[in-house]
Amino acid sequence: MIKSELIESVARDYPHLHLKDAERIVDAILEEMAEALMRGDRVELRGFGAFSVRFRPQRSGRNPRTNKAIFVEDKWVPFFRASRDMQHRLNADGDRNESRSGSSSAE
CATH class of the missing domain: 4.10.520.10 (IHF-like DNA-binding proteins)
Structure with a gap:
């Protein structure tokens, strides 16, 4: 699965979310994970x-x-x-x- 497929899956599972909102959610989660790893967490x-x-x-x-x-x-x-x-x-x-x-x- 690639990032775009993950975004589409989130948007499909939560129909009240627009595709752009699902993309922002996935991006926010991945960015927070990356920042935590950069801190050594x-x-x-x-x-x-x-x-x-x-x-x-x-x-x-x-x-x-x-x-x-x-x-x-x-x-x-x-x-x-x-x-x-x-x-x-x-x-x-x-x-x-x-x-x-x-x-x-x-x-």
Whole structure:
């Protein structure tokens, strides 16, 4: 799902909202989440998961195209951990999991 599909879904589920209002709501939520992460706060959506930031120290890496060694600076990266409820929901339907991986477990 992309952002525009999320906005359309919110507008469809709440017909009293205009599409522009649904867009403002989604934008406000995402902006507040981004600001919280920039402050170093954790964002938890019960039943969905938690977003946080993790520090990655500097390291040496390799350019996959040229195979040349490069230096990767330290940085903060976003991290998402799905809730236990979401993990159970994702794994509840065995048929969907088989079609997603491209193979069946009966082999």
